[in-house]
Amino acid sequence: MTDDPYLIISSDCHAGLPTEEYRPYLDPRFHREFDDFLAGRDRRREEMTRLGVRNEAFADKWFHDNEEGLKGGWDAAQRLKELDGDGVAAEVVFPDADAVDSRTAAPFGVGLGLSGDQDPDLGMAGAQAHNRWLAEFVSQNPERHCGVALLPVTGEVDRVVAEIHRAKESGLGALMIPSMWVDKAPYHDRRYDPVWAAAAETGMPVVTHSGAAPRHEYGDHLGIYVSEVTWWPSRPLWFLLWSGAFERHPGLRFGVAESGCWWLPNLLWFMDRLYLGAHGGKKLSPFAELKRPPHEYLDRQVFICATNTKRRELAQRYEIGVDNILWGSDFPHPEGTWPNTANWLRNTFHDIPVAETRRMLGLAAAEVFGFDTAKLAPIAERIGPTPEDLGQSADQTAVEASWARSREVGRHWLTDHDFPVLGVQ
């Protein structure tokens, strides 16, 4: 069993049509606005270049070197070839295949840049266009894809709830909400309760993905953008948690994608201490909406689509929770591991216990997103790398032992230790 190939599920991949091809999926009432949107593409590309998010020379080389594989962004047959080549049996499919030139942006910018201040009518129309196409796309191989529906959640609640049910019935499996509500109601607001209830009822996890940020504040300083672009998608986590959304909706699952997981141990330590400290000293709690400490909600309902996990992050996995870390390749983005996933996995996971690697590379994601591991098993058997391929030792007893101290201390504030213990001992 230690030698079985890995069942790898990427919890962070991207697909999207070349923008103009969304037209037939878009309600014809919005075709005129769609022409205006298409006409603005050059201007938006210039803005990205100015901020430094886009680099002309890099873009040329990227498209030249990967011309065929990048078609997997919207071509199902090509996509399977690329997933197979990477050893990835299944995937969670976010929008915006093209992260370099935005050639596959969904109508009206409702992809990764989806933001709370989007015009509600255009936002829902654009989201539905993408959602309709994506449902078709994933239906070709439903066992290998979980399509993420775009959900402009700050709009009219009835329409948002209706779109959740429509998306679910169409075959999509998760919901992406904007990281930023901007001028709309923050996510602690009870107005969203019917939305969270519908997400729980349909079993669709709610996810944010990095991309949107208050760029108007950054000038043309790329470093500022990159330094905080992972903070904005993680922010809804503490808005939901402290307002009791996880308590009121125990079936709600919430995740943060492509924002790393390095920030989670500090956040959890900080929130647990706040909650437990208040409960230790006072009869009446200022946190009446919570019935248990933050880490219990986290382990029960929160997950991190941690994408290309760093070694520093893996060292912190006993604080984060091994089952809360969902690896992802970010195919077909250049910041991801495609098309060199096998090498990348070897460099990153070589000394991690096999049992834990299985959770982080696929089994945890299967549970969160509802993949059928029995159906995926033959695919994994055919394409998955083995522990040996990842350079992992046959002597797993020794490997487990080398991490024993780190695992035992775990979340040190709950195990009566002052410090975390990171790394092999």
Place this chain on the structure above:
Amino acid sequence: MTDDPYLIISSDCHAGLPTEEYRPYLDPRFHREFDDFLAGRDRRREEMTRLGVRNEAFADKWFHDNEEGLKGGWDAAQRLKELDGDGVAAEVVFPDADAVDSRTAAPFGVGLGLSGDQDPDLGMAGAQAHNRWLAEFVSQNPERHCGVALLPVTGEVDRVVAEIHRAKESGLGALMIPSMWVDKAPYHDRRYDPVWAAAAETGMPVVTHSGAAPRHEYGDHLGIYVSEVTWWPSRPLWFLLWSGAFERHPGLRFGVAESGCWWLPNLLWFMDRLYLGAHGGKKLSPFAELKRPPHEYLDRQVFICATNTKRRELAQRYEIGVDNILWGSDFPHPEGTWPNTANWLRNTFHDIPVAETRRMLGLAAAEVFGFDTAKLAPIAERIGPTPEDLGQSADQTAVEASWARSREVGRHWLTDHDFPVLGVQ
């Protein structure tokens, strides 16, 4: 020398007049607005109570138990008694002595809540009223206090620069700017260059302090506020860094107060990798405003007024930089260590090397804020706790050795290690 008492400098303390007593320090042109401000106090207290920042029962007990000592918030003789009792030889003095009921709020809310969208005329008038009083206050024992001038930096640049020079000449030693610029120019903007130049020229460190946050987004959820109130004061750090402010103004020193230091290792790791990765792979850098990696600016120009450092934070001190951590008591705030500082230090520093403890408890702050350690030596001799008082071992060779591995690995991304090593080995 190992047995010498500690020279303790608190890099985070607070003083402020009972609000109505600011009147004689305020330009009479604003006395009518001051009456309006005073009339709004009850409403503001109710708002704090609703958010849960203020707790009626706690407030009653706090003021009852500490009536005499709390007068040290504005009474110089009482203050020295309290500092002496805590073993604190010198201090950096921020505004807002009363963090429970805001009875010592500076006019027009320009204290810890100072925000970029403050009316510029009222903001400067209120700041000057506090700055004038504070200059008088610290002049009674100049060697023991470094007064922090309030600087509404988003106002007209000429007036801001003039206030820096006025504050310096009046005897103040540092500058507090708002954490949030709100609707004004972000701190990467070149409009602030004359301000940073004046701060460097006068040798006055620029500091943010936690307090302001976008509270309108939080509803009445205290947990949300506490979870991110430390992020907003740290945010200017990466705006200054990536926009090259530290490169253009090598004499500028910037610090973040009462926001912990647990977030710094991740930030530094993240920023260094971004900068070094871009430089490794490309001929032209997208970070042209920087001439060296982020950690070099940090070590040269940034410091953290880390207040009541947690054990978890001390374990990370070789990533943060021992010399970048400035301890503080937060006198006379209830979230600080007063009046139990000696016990608190013992619980927190007992296994930390004495030489490093000396840096974090005082010597680093002396350099940043320009305290005269020779003048402070007799005071420290009289009131400072000894290493033995802190429970620190006489066998410092063994203590140093227990941390050797953690110190050697340090910032692991610069020393060719995958993980940090935390804690004694």
